[in-house]
Amino acid sequence: MYQVLEVTPPIKSSPDKFYDFFKYHFSDLITIFPASFKSVKILEGEEGKVGCVKLWNYVIGGISMMITLRTEAINDAERSITYKALDGDLIKLYKVFQFTITPGNGVAKWTIEYEKTSELVPPPEIYGVFSIDITEVVDLYLLTH
Template sequence: MSQKLEVTVEIQSLADKFYDFFKNHMSDLVNVFPATFKSVQLIEGEEGSVGSVKLWNYVLGGISMTAKVKVEAINDVERSITFAVVEGDLLQLYVSYNTTLTASDGSVKWSIEYEKALEIAPIPDLYVTLSVAVSKAVDLYLLTH
């Protein structure tokens, strides 16, 4: 059974700039948020396009993790992007794991849809916390660059 978590974060940067960062420059998270994101490599497709796949190396909760993340959908009108984890450590806990980012004037909304692999798997609330922290860091980065 699929479950959903959502969080909305206030931003001061322009929604178009915020959306563009995640669509076309997400690999820059290594520079914006180096404590968490260690490397991001485009391994399939083109930057900013549906079907592109990136290999992420990151640290969360003190644990080094990897994830292959595919861009499932892009909607330039709604400024939303859906990412799906297709390989990696998260899929030991979840059968499926998708994140949708939607940027609007003054806020960004993150929706995480997941299905637990086992009933005892935790709710991925660390990723909600990470989404808030990343949003704030990117917002500050965009306001100063």
């Protein structure tokens, strides 16, 4: 059974710029947020297109992690992008883990859908905090570039 975690951190940059960043320049996180994002490699597909698969190496809570993410859905009208975890460290904890980013006026809504592998697995609240950190870094970058 899927569970949902939502966070809506504030943004000062335009929703269109924020959306375009995650659609076309998501990989730039390794440049603008090197403390957390170590590497990214496109395994298949094309940036900004549904079906693009990337291998990410990142650090969360002081732990190095690996994840393979696929762009599941892009909705230009609603300015929303959904990414789904296909493989990696998260899949050991969650049978399903996907997140949708939907920037609006003054906020960036992150919706994390997940299904735990067992009742002993905690909710992915650390990823809610991580989404807020990512939002702050991207927003500041977009305001200065």
